[in-house]
Amino acid sequence: MSTREGMExxxxxxEAAALCRPEVIAAxxxxxxxxxxxxxxxxxxxxxxxxxxxCVESEHSALSxxxxxxxxxxxxxxxxxxxxxxxMGEVMPIVSAMRLPVVMALGNRAVxxxxxxxxxxxDIMSQRDTGWISLFAANGQEVIDMIIQAFxxxxxxxxxxxxxxxxxxxxxxxVVEPMLFPxxxxxxxxxxxxxxxxxxxxxxxxxxxxxxxxxxxNEAMQAKDAAVIGSLPVIExxxxxxxxxxxxxxxxxxxxxxxxxxxxxxTMGSLSETAEAAIDALRDRRVPAGLLKLRLWRPFPRxxxxxxxxxxxxxxxxxxxxxxxxxxxxxxxxxxxxxxPGPAHxxxxxxxxxxxxxxxxxxxxxAIVEEARATTVQPEGYQLYGVRGLS
Amino acid sequence: MAKKKWPQDYQDLTPGCMVFEPASARAYHTGAWRAxxxxxxxxxxxxxxxxxxxxxxxxxxxxxxxxxxxxxDYCKGCGICAHECWPRAITMVxxxx
Numbered sequence: 001m002s003t004r005e006g007m008e009x010x011x012x013x014x015e016a017a018a019l020c021r022p023e024v025i026a027a028x029x030x031x032x033x034x035x036x037x038x039x040x041x042x043x044x045x046x047x048x049x050x051x052x053x054x055c056v057e058s059e060h061s062a063l064s065x066x067x068x069x070x071x072x073x074x075x076x077x078x079x080x081x082x083x084x085x086x087x088m089g090e091v092m093p094i095v096s097a098m099r100l101p102v103v104m105a106l107g108n109r110a111v112x113x114x115x116x117x118x119x120x121x122x123d124i125m126s127q128r129d130t131g132w133i134s135l136f137a138a139n140g141q142e143v144i145d146m147i148i149q150a151f152x153x154x155x156x157x158x159x160x161x162x163x164x165x166x167x168x169x170x171x172x173x174x175v176v177e178p179m180l181f182p183x184x185x186x187x188x189x190x191x192x193x194x195x196x197x198x199x200x201x202x203x204x205x206x207x208x209x210x211x212x213x214x215x216x217x218n219e220a221m222q223a224k225d226a227a228v229i230g231s232l233p234v235i236e237x238x239x240x241x242x243x244x245x246x247x248x249x250x251x252x253x254x255x256x257x258x259x260x261x262x263x264x265x266x267t268m269g270s271l272s273e274t275a276e277a278a279i280d281a282l283r284d285r286r287v288p289a290g291l292l293k294l295r296l297w298r299p300f301p302r303x304x305x306x307x308x309x310x311x312x313x314x315x316x317x318x319x320x321x322x323x324x325x326x327x328x329x330x331x332x333x334x335x336x337x338x339x340x341p342g343p344a345h346x347x348x349x350x351x352x353x354x355x356x357x358x359x360x361x362x363x364x365x366x367a368i369v370e371e372a373r374a375t376t377v378q379p380e381g382y383q384l385y386g387v388r389g390l391s
Numbered sequence: 392m393a394k395k396k397w398p399q400d401y402q403d404l405t406p407g408c409m410v411f412e413p414a415s416a417r418a419y420h421t422g423a424w425r426a427x428x429x430x431x432x433x434x435x436x437x438x439x440x441x442x443x444x445x446x447x448x449x450x451x452x453x454x455x456x457x458x459x460x461x462x463x464d465y466c467k468g469c470g471i472c473a474h475e476c477w478p479r480a481i482t483m484v485x486x487x488x
Contacts, residue, residue, distance in 0.1 A: 097407060097408075160406050197409075208407060211416075212408060216404075220404060222401040
């Protein structure tokens with residue numbers, strides 16, 4: 001049985017993490033993720049969860065503590081946002097290269113400057129290439145589900161990689177939604193205790209995070225890449241198992257009303273909900289438009305994506321981060337690269353929207369789809385959408 | 392060059408490159424980096440052990456005769472021993488010679 005409850009999503013993320021019985025939590029508060037560690041701290045202080053809550057002095061220390069704790073074989077959880085993630089940046093690729101299954105809730109927030117505490121994806125995109133598995137949640141229910149799934153994926157013996165669950169700052173972290181909370185025994189059945197591959201323990205000597213000379217470094221990176229790529233079938237299997245346990249289906253690319261669609265919007269995170277409303281409005285007017293919602297960002301589900309996009313004439317790819325001076329936004333570049341080896345590809349329009357908390361409305365998406373429908377030639381580069389002064 | 396002791400192919404690596412054999416770092420012979428090596432004129436050596444104290448690699452040991460010599464498996468050829476040796480018993484020579 002699950003319990004239906006209305007709650008702020010950041011609190012729900014903490015409750016979901018607690019249901020996974022983490023043994024060590026190290027996190028440093030930063031808007032908008034603050035309520036996640038704050039509430040977990042309450043849960044531990046109230047005796048509802050038997051975990052070490054390490055009050056660290058920075059995010060660098062938070063992830064370092066998580067790294068060390070995970071190496072001892074503990075189940076570990078952390079949460080951060082924006083500058084906090086960037087401060088974790090030095091440790092991010094270490095955790096993944098050491099194959100430690102740390103789970104992070106990432107309340108996505110713009111990166112300074114100018115200082116901005118609101119939502120976009122520039123934080124995670126700056127850490128895109130660190131070797132973490134990246135999931136994107138579109139609503140509170142997905143946040144709960146993905147945090148529980150994340151431990152199962154991360155700790156799988158064929159994966160052994162850290163996972164970040166991305167939830168948009170404010171748009172998700174601070175919104176109250178009714179959500180289904182699985183019961184503890186259901187979560188226990190889905191997520192058994194963590195069995196580590198090896199642990200730092202004096203009884204059995206092991207060195208982790210050792211020096212890798214040029215003789216070995218290429219092979220080490222190939223092994224890491226193979227692990228990230230190889231996690232895809234496990235992620236899909238965990239999602240199928242989740243559906244069997246809890247009845248909610250997950251797949252790397254969620255297709256919404258894509259049948260016979262001429263134009264497909266491509267979104268990640270909470271904008272997908274707004275985009276669904278826009279697609280409904282367009283379909284009501286018999287505009288053949290659909291939505292592809294990316295739930296999995298790393299590893300990128302290339303095959304699932306190209307299969308889901310098949311038949312569309314134009315893809316309107318939404319980015320929420322700028323790759324300054326590049327040829328596309330991060331998602332736009334990924335999608336274009338997906339189609340490059342193929343003989344034919346759709347026109348790909350790349351819009352960068354909703355930076356630093358700028359509202360994106362149903363009307364914006366409708367206008368973007370209409371513009372995409374009128375597109376007959378592959379446009380150059382990308383466009384920051386709705387910028388004053390841009391024609 | 393010593394025989395390579397590390398895995399050949401990427402599939403042979405342990406997850407996360409974890410090392411389960413204690414003290415196996417000694418299998419990596421850092422002396423392979425060396426461009427110059429120390430040579431000894433033992434007739435000048437006063438067995439003071441200054442080279443032993445100054446060696447940043449800790450690779451100098453005392454022989455049964457009481458002289459101090461570097462283990463060339465690990466000596467990187469920095470020349471600090473030769474620099475500190477005031478009786479000039481140590482001379483650095485190029486590896487090619």
